[in-house]
Amino acid sequence: MTHFRAGLAVLAAKGISKGLRLLGRGATTLPGRAALKIYPQILSELSKDRNIIVLTGTNGKTTTTHMAAGILKVRGYTVITNVSGANLATGITTTMIEGIRIRKNAEKAGGRSVYIIEADEAAFAKISGQLNPRVCVVTNLFRDQLDRYGELVHTQSLIAKGLDATTAQILLDADDSLVAALERGRDERVVFFGMDESSMTRNTVTNPLKSGLSETTSDASYCSFCQTKYEYRARSFGHLGAFFCPSCGYSRKIPDFAVSYNIPSEEEKEAALRNGDVPFKGPADTGFPVTLTYAGESVTVALPIPGIHNFYNLAAAVAACVLFGQKCGDTSLTFAGCSKEAENLLPAFGRMEKIPVGSKSVCLLLVKNPVGLERTLSFVSEASDAGGMYLLLNSNDADGKDVSWIWDVDFESRSYPEKVFVSGERYGDMYLRLAYAGIDKDRMQAQPMTCCGDLLDEALAQCPDGKCLYILPNYTAMLALRKIMVKRYHLREFWK
């Protein structure tokens, strides 16, 4: 530490962490907050000469972080990450301070360490310069809790500011027109990941609108540069796809790291075209076969986590690891080696965890914004083991106060398990949304948040043996429900 206040800040943060732990409380943001008060430049000190990868964007940060961490761990790195939800300056500072000890221990044992930090978009703009990472990843930009984040173009400009404060290699989603536009003026530092165009099932010919009403939301219909409406050669989901502007010529670049997938059977291929999505049920024990391509080399792996969005996350994670290797001169981080590790990945916190409960199981799927919920509904409607669906909608600050986004979600064109349960502080809003999507009221049970535990019991009781209850909470509802599940079903051993 070059500055005495930096040393003081670290000491204070460590003291607070210890105190909170003694009280049996989590210490994710308070220690960092104290350290930042004492020495606002603390992050520059903590980041000096460190291996750092930073991820930002709307969706997929946690899963991509988790995947990249999984890959680098197997490659011999000690990986330090911030827990989901602690992705503001305070949480990141806490992580960097806690990382000091972990890193030193790793070095004593002769090992290497890396920080993989997920940052909220606004936090990214503020602290990326201090972190000065080797690689910055921008996953995607979808509308998300507008009352908290503001407009997408504003978010885009925050990320641009953050990128310009670093000298990092920049990894962008080629298929997201809002993200890909960040290449302009930074092209020497930019590498793209994305989906191979041949694997995008959705296009306007094979996938016309089903509900016969207004289009569901597109977050970026018009060109970032000349405001002409985009056309698409193909789409993967949301506004992601092979876009091009018929007026100024801005168009999607062919990704350096491309993911494509192989649909095993003809029957599933047909279903994929019909639903505009890949079937989520790959062979259960072997995972879903996807192919990654980089610099003329192709590797096919069986990904145990389903969903097109996770194919994107995988491409981003592998690319981030490979670029990181290139930047710090670690030749062991080969493209083929990193890709192969995908077969051993497990779901991240609140993302597709399947937990056995007696003769049944529950699967928790965190849903936070329209595109995330649409992806999840596709997953549930295709799951062959669905024995019920349980939606919980809260509206605390961390969730966004405004729940009207549920009306932007295309509930209409999917089918659901026979029994549907609804809770959360906004259970009435969600119940009405489902009723308007055509789910008969006799199939639904809705209860206030104060009864969400009892409704969970009821939903599990009605779930047939051998089947899975799919639970779709938003953020604070998930935290509350996990507590209840630990208590009622003694599930502690399944999460730390």
Next chain:
Amino acid sequence: MQEKIRLCHLYPDLLNLYGDRGNILALKRRTSLRGIELEVEAVSIGENFDPDQYDIIFLGGGQDAEQNILRSDFVSVKGDKIKEAVEMNKVFLCICGGYQMMGHYYEEQDGHKIECLGAINIWTVGKKSRFIGDTVYSCDLLGESKILYGFENHSGRTYLGDDIKPLAKVLTGSGNNGEDRTEGAIYKNVYCTYSHGSFLPKNPAMTDFLIKQALEVQKGKPYILPSLTSDVENFARKALPTCKNP
């Protein structure tokens, strides 16, 4: 003969914020359950708008950047036709940004005035702080079912000219400007509100009112709407945090 209502959804690819399409889902549901056909047509930038073709015109809210993209098409290209539709007593539902754009101008925080359509005598002044939260209004148009539930999320303060009536009186929340307890606006058959997202789904009486108005204007005579249960809507209304009598 089956009744049919033709709805024009203006700029759905740009004005699609905060679940405004839920209002169309509500009109769809409460017409189809009565055997009335609702035909929805999207009309966006560069596309022709012919007021004779529609009974209801829907205008939602959008992000500022997106409203800027369409403003010249809305004001200069389609403007006269839209004003014509207003004077023809066509039913309009305008939400949030769509409401503001029907007025004279939107004054930005730095004092710069953005010229709007001027189809109705209202104007809006942008402020830094936002009004966000659940709302309850009382709307005299709806007789016995006059309580409306909504959710507002806006930084513009809208003021009504002398010839413009508010849509409702604010019971909970901020409404048009946080000062005069008014919410929304009515001019002829133009109905405006700051309540976005699930405004019509949560207020079936308002949905029914718009359907009835649209059919009466189309037929040029009174129309009696077949009765319809509102049980799922009422369940949701009672579950709202602002509901006083659950």
